[in-house]
Amino acid sequence: MKYLIFIIAIVLITLNTNAQELSGTIKYEIKHDWVKKINSVKYLSQSEKDKASYMWGTHSEYTEYAVLCFDKNTSRYEKIEDENKEGSWAWRSEEYIIYRNLEENTTYDLIREVNKLFVIKDEIQNPTWKILNNIKEVAGHICMDAMYIDPIKGNKIVAWFALDMPVPFGPDRFGGLPGMILEIDISEGALVMTATKIENKDVSEFLVKPKHKRKVKIHNEEYYTKLISDQVEQAKKAERPYFWQIRY
Amino acid sequence: MRHLIKSVFLALVLVSFSLIGKAQVSQITIKAQIIDENDEIVPAATVMLLNSKDSTLINYTTSDSQGNFSFKNVKNSGYLLKISHVSFMPVQKNIPISNQATVDLGIIKLEPIAEILMEVVIKSAQAPIFIKGDTVEYDARLFKVPPGSTVEDLLKRLPGIDVDVSGNISSQGKDIRRVYVDGKTFFGDDPKSATKNLDAQAISKVQVYDDKSEQERLTGIADGNKEKVMNLELKDEFKKGHFGKATLAGGFDDYRKKLLWASKANFNRFNEKHQLSIIGFGNNVNQTGVNWDDYSEFKGSAAFSNRDNGDFGFGGDGSGFHVMEIGGGGIMGYFDGKGFTKNYGGGVNYNYNTKKINFNASYSYNQTDLNSETFANRQTFLTDTSYLLNTNSASDVFRNSHNISSRIEHNIDSSNTLIFKIYGRFSGNRSIDTRTQLFKTILDQNINKNFTNETDTLDSKVINTLAIYNHSFKKRGRKFAISGAFNYYQSGRMENLINKNEFFSATTELEQINILNSKDNDDNTIKSSVLYVEPLSKRFSIFGFYNFRNYSTQSKNLGTDALTNYIMVDSLSIYYQNKEMFNRVGTSINYNWEGLNISLGGAFQSINLFNKYSVTENSPLLVPELTKTYNNFIPNFTTYYEFPNNLHINLGYSYDIDVPSISYLQPIPNLSNRFYKTEGNPDLEPESYHSTDISWTYWNQASFTNIHASAYYYYYDSQIVYNQETKFVEGLGYTTIMKPENLSGGQSVTAYLWSSMPIVKTILTLRLGGSYSYRESPVYINSIRNTTNTNSYRLNLGFNLTLSSKLSLSLGSSGSLSDVSYSIQTSQNQNIINLSASTGIKWQFAKKSFFEANYDFTKYQNDRFELNEVLHLANASIRQILGKNNKFELRLAVFDLLNQNKMISQTPGSNYIETSISPTLARYYMLSVSYNIKGFETKKKQM
Incomplete structure (x- = not known):
């Protein structure tokens, strides 16, 4: 009997350490391509797209960085400062912190969109992913791909998720796959988030809900979806790229 | 039977049960x-x-x-x-x-992943592979081949694919007999025709799979005769293409009874690395150059590379370090709205862009033939009296310029960048000006009349070069930069001046002079700047900079009297050499964190001037060599704060010192006007002033509301102004001698507001703007200090109304009032009023037909001058898009329907007020045909 308890204890400990291994930080490099973004907007005219391609040429990219802290139940994603930035000028960092908790099945995202700061608190809602047939390596992990079409913006979103990191998290507001999403490619290169560095460590102290002032309003997912679709509709009407108003 | 029924029933029950089950x-x-x-x-x-x-x-x-x-x-x-x-x-x-x-x-x-796929493709090449059944697909873009390689070269690099000496392809030991391109057969069945001819750069994916045999395709039954097939997927390249447009227009000016024409064409071709564009235009409808849109399309990705600044530190060295392309590299041209022009121009631009190298080279040419007339009235106030001057002038100008520019930016590696830039402009200007000036007393009695005829030929060369090297150290934020520049300007001018003066007083006499003047100028500037930035902590950094400039100029002015056999006139001839050495060393401490950026610093600057004057190069000096040194300390403070809701605030203060230019210290004789003589002042001190600015910007993406407000304040410790001595010389008239002197107390404040906000989203937008400025300019008039105070107010209000996707209207109005007062003669205080209103319509009245019109009303008013000019300008056009792919456009337009156009300006000066009117192109009709390679938009543009 003692022997059995010992075995169970060992198993539990190993399970526990296994679980602990699934905790750490992932640094993402976020590449925006202005020309590809413009080209992906269906309602813009071809001549506008041609002109953008011509004017911006190879100067159409810029890079940002973000970090995702996670363990097997929680994740918190936020933008970080560019390590190689030019000059000392300090812009204000973006208010965009994405928090997921699987145990409580809740989101708690602090977002500034169209100049309003709010929190989206709701059940975790994931898109209907279509599993594809490609395999590639991202940041040392073998990944499979999955995709869906954004129902509001019409963008094709391809996610590469790691087969050996079985947590349903990812960068930005993406998740719900059998493995950690290490790369997101929106509209074939218009916006690409790629994991560049994965570190296994205890990050429990960082895995907290984003802090904010009490007056910041808390809304549900439906509110956010409506806000985004209203903005896209408005941009469509005015024939200007919607990403002038909201995130791509 | 019963038994049977029973059995059937049982069976039915069973069946239904099983169904239910x-x-x-x-x-x-x-x-x-x-x-x-x-x-x-x-x-x-x-x-x-x-x-x-x-x-x-x-x-x-x-x-x-x-x-x-x-x-x-x-x-x-x-x-x-x-x-x-x-x-x-x-x-x-x-x-x-x-x-x-x-x-x-x-x-x-489970079958293990083949080592070749795992190690070679996925891990080494970082390439995704597509696996479905036995199909394996490679992303060709990730297997690098040199430019110009064929698909065959690419295939040789793909793991698992073999290409033999004669070009036969096999995959995993099986021959590939068919090669498709985008799923289609490429020029016949020979697989080599595609692989040997297609450029590897054009391919995005290589897929190898088992094709069904012809038999299987027909019968649908797998016969086991599987064929290995390769499909080459072409890149979906949108960073590649061409566009262009050509317009030809003819018209008629019914007032001048003159035929008018205009033409413009441009063509652009580009891919990921190369951009080539050509542009050309010609017209006689006052379009002296192309607009910003055309220019930016012409320069392509190089249009925004004009901002290289080699002036490190704050405030620069006051002379500007940019290699500016004057007038958009020549082809943008300039026109002040006066007169009639005939214009030709064109250019070619090439850009080469890669991650490492950005290269641009362009050439352009522009020429303008200008005929203009101006009628000006000026009233000058003296301490006790005033006099009037009517000037009628006509000029005939031909100007042309060749412009070349090139820029190379080499990103050597992630920490080293080198920029080299050159700009050259070779221009000519031939002009004939005639001017009649009538001086009158305030009671409208003629005093004298002056007639001038000036023939001027000017040729000049400008060559500006700039090099900047940037280095970032391993330590984050530590940076070093050095720049060097050489600017050269050379000009040669021939001036022939005939001046006749007629007096209306009793001893009337006709005076005539005829002078031939030649002037050569050579300027060169060598500049260099060094900057070093050292981070102190995450939030603090310090930088040090050094600016150096050495400017030297040499000018020869030779005046000869044409009436006396071209004998040299000493008083009109001068030879001078001027050198200016500028050294500035400064430092600044910066705080940068989360949208708050503060910089506080100071610099010590030393300027040395050397001037030498003589009549000719070899004659003795006119005055002892002038040597001046100005040493000053200049402080600088800027702060910028970004609030979370897209609100930005800027605040800055600086104290600047500008040394007097050579023309203040010892001016070149001005021959064109005998009644205004400008003297030099070798005792001048530099100009020094405090300036502060504040600006406030708000932008709301949700409502598309933009608000910008800013204010500036200047105070002069020392300002260089032209003090005037005006005398009435009996038998000659009013003569004015101007001399630059230092005065303190000049100040000005300006505030602007600009905003745009939707009242009804996407339908009605309001634009509101305004400005206020107050200026206090002191000047000595006949040894009495006059202060001209100008209060200017400006307000503009406009609406854009988009009624539907096919109809939009705009309405705007603006008004400005300048209230000018003169301390020496308060009776001359006056109000200058300009009022304007405008309205426009854009209407798509049929599927491919558009109507566009606008009407502007402008009123110029001056209570003292009894000026009350009103202009009504109306333009209208109708456009029809034609052709299968909307490639043609026919446009009929009428400009200035009411035939009223002219250029009016009102200028309040230090002790005068001038209004002037110049005729220009008024009503004309024009019919144009345009061709657009990519087709015209059949949707109405937003206003």
């Missing part, structure tokens, strides 16, 4: 065990349950330590089961709708 399996459990090729258990494999119709993910799990997995109580609706694991090829199993509650798939065996 079948229907009852609405939820099923799927389970299996996973092992590898050596029959070892595979734990932690990802198992996904997909919808068999569209592969959407329904559920997922992982295999346990025994390799077992199960999906319990899932809907019995048919699935695709997908098992994947880092070390194995993914496996897919079809699970049809089941009639049993448990679907036990038994043991599923």
Whole structure:
């Protein structure tokens, strides 16, 4: 009997350490391509797209960085400062912190969109992913791909998720796959988030809900979806790229 | 029988039971065990349950330590089961709708991923592979081949594919007999025709798969005769293309009875690396150059590279370090709205852009033939009296310029960048000006009349070069930069001046002079700047800079009297050499954190001036060599704060010192006007002033509201102004001698507001703007200090109304009032009023037909001058897009329908006020045909 308890204890400990291994930080490099973004907007005219391609040429990219802290139940994603930035000028960092908790099945995202700061608190809602047939390596992990079409913006979103990191998290507001999403490619290169560095460590102290002032309003997912679709509709009407108003 | 019925009933019951039983399996459990090729258990494999119709993910799990997995109580609706694991090829199993509650798939065996795929493709080449059944696909873009390589060269690099000496291709030992391009046969059946001819750069994907044989395709029965087929997928390249437009227009000016024409064409061709564009235009409708849109399209990606600044530190060295392309590299031209012009121009631009190198080179040419007339009235106030001057002038100008520019930016590596830039302009200017000036007393009595005829030929060369090197050190934020520049300006001028003066007083006499003047100028500037930035902490950094400039100029002015056999006139001839040496060293401490950027610094500057004057190069100096040194300390402060809601605030203060220019210290004799003589002042001190500015910007993406407000304040400790001595000389008239002197107390404040906000989203937008300025300019008039105070107010209000996608209207109005007062003669105080209103319409009245019109009303008013000019300008046009792909456009337009156009300006000066009117192109009609390679927009543009 003692022997059995010992075995169970060992198993539990190993399970526990296994679980602990699934905790750490992932640094993402976020590449925006202005020309590809413009080209992906269906309602813009071809001549506008041609002109953008011509004017911006190879100067159409810029890079940002973000970090995702996670363990097997929680994740918190936020933008970080560019390590190689030019000059000392300090812009204000973006208010965009994405928090997921699987145990409580809740989101708690602090977002500034169209100049309003709010929190989206709701059940975790994931898109209907279509599993594809490609395999590639991202940041040392073998990944499979999955995709869906954004129902509001019409963008094709391809996610590469790691087969050996079985947590349903990812960068930005993406998740719900059998493995950690290490790369997101929106509209074939218009916006690409790629994991560049994965570190296994205890990050429990960082895995907290984003802090904010009490007056910041808390809304549900439906509110956010409506806000985004209203903005896209408005941009469509005015024939200007919607990403002038909201995130791509 | 009964028995039979019983049996049938029983059977029916049984059947229905079994049917019911079948229907009852609405939820099923799927389970299996996973092992590898050596029959070892595979734990932690990802198992996904997909919808068999569209592969959407329904559920997922992982295999346990025994390799077992199960999906319990899932809907019995048919699935695709997908098992994947880092070390194995993914496996897919079809699970049809089941009639049993448990679907036990038994043991599923995984095959390891071939080493070649894992090590070579996925890990080394970082290339994704596509695996489905036995199809393997490669992303060709990730296998680098040198530019100009064929597909064959590319295939040789792909793991698992062999190409023999004669170009035959095989994959995993099997010959490839067919090569498709985008799924289609490429020039016949020979697979080599595609692989040997296509450029590798054009390919995005290489797929190798088993094609069905012709027989299988026909019968649908697999006959085992599988053929290996390769498909080459072409890149979906949108960073490539061409566009262009050409317009030809003819018209008529019914007032001048003159035929008018205009033409413009441009063509651009580009791909990811190269951009080539050409542009050309010609017209006689006052378009002296192309507009910003055309210019930016012409320069392409190089249009925004004009901002290289080699002036490190704050405030620069006051002379500007940019290699500016004057007038948009020549082809943008300039026109002040006066007169009639005939214009030609064109250019060619080439850009080459890669991550490492950005290169631009362009050439352009522009010429303008200008005829203009101006009628000006000026009233000058003296301490006790005033006099009037009417000037009628006409000029005939031909100017042309050749412009070349080139820029290379070399990003040597992530920490070193080198920029080199050159700009050259070679221009000519021939002009004939005639001017009649009538001086009158305030009682409208003629005093004298002056007639001038000036023929001027000017040729000049400008060559500016700039080099900047930037280095970032390993330590984050530590930076070093150095720049160097050489600017050269050379000009040669011939001036022939005939001046006649007629007096209306008793001793009337006609005076005439005729002077031929030649002037040569050579300027060169050598500049250099060094900057070093050292981070002190995450938030603080310090920088030090040094600016150096050495400017030297040499000017020869030779005046000869044409009436006396071109004898040199000493008083009109001068030779001078001027040198200016500028040194500035400064430092600044910066705080940069989360949108707050503060910089506080100071610099010490030393300027040395050397001037030498003589009549000719070899004659003795006129005055002893002038040597001046100005040493000053200049402080500088700027701060910028970004609030979270897109509100930005800027605040700055600086104290600047500008040394007097050579023309103040010892001016070149001005020959064109005998009644205004300008003297030099070698005792001048530099100009020094405090300046502060504040600005406030708000932008709301949700409502598209923009608000910008800013204010500036200047105070002069020392300002260089032209003090005036005006005398009435009997028998000559009013003569004025101007001398630059230092005065303190000048100040000005200006505030602007600019805003745009929607009242009804996407339908009605309001634009509101305004400005206020107050200026206090002191000047000595006949030894009495006069202060001219100008209060200017300006307000503009406009609306844009988009009624539908086919109709939009705009309405705007603006008014400005300048209230000018003169301390020496308050009776001359006056109000200058300009009022304007404008309205426009854009209407798409049929599918491809557009009507556009606008009307502007402008009123110029001056109470003292009894000026009350009103202009009504109306333009209208109708456009029709034609052709299958909307490639043609026909446009009929009328400009200035009411035939009123002219250029009016009102200028308040230090002790005068001037109004002037110049005729220019008024009503004309024009019919134009345009061709656009890519077709015209058939949608109305937003206003």
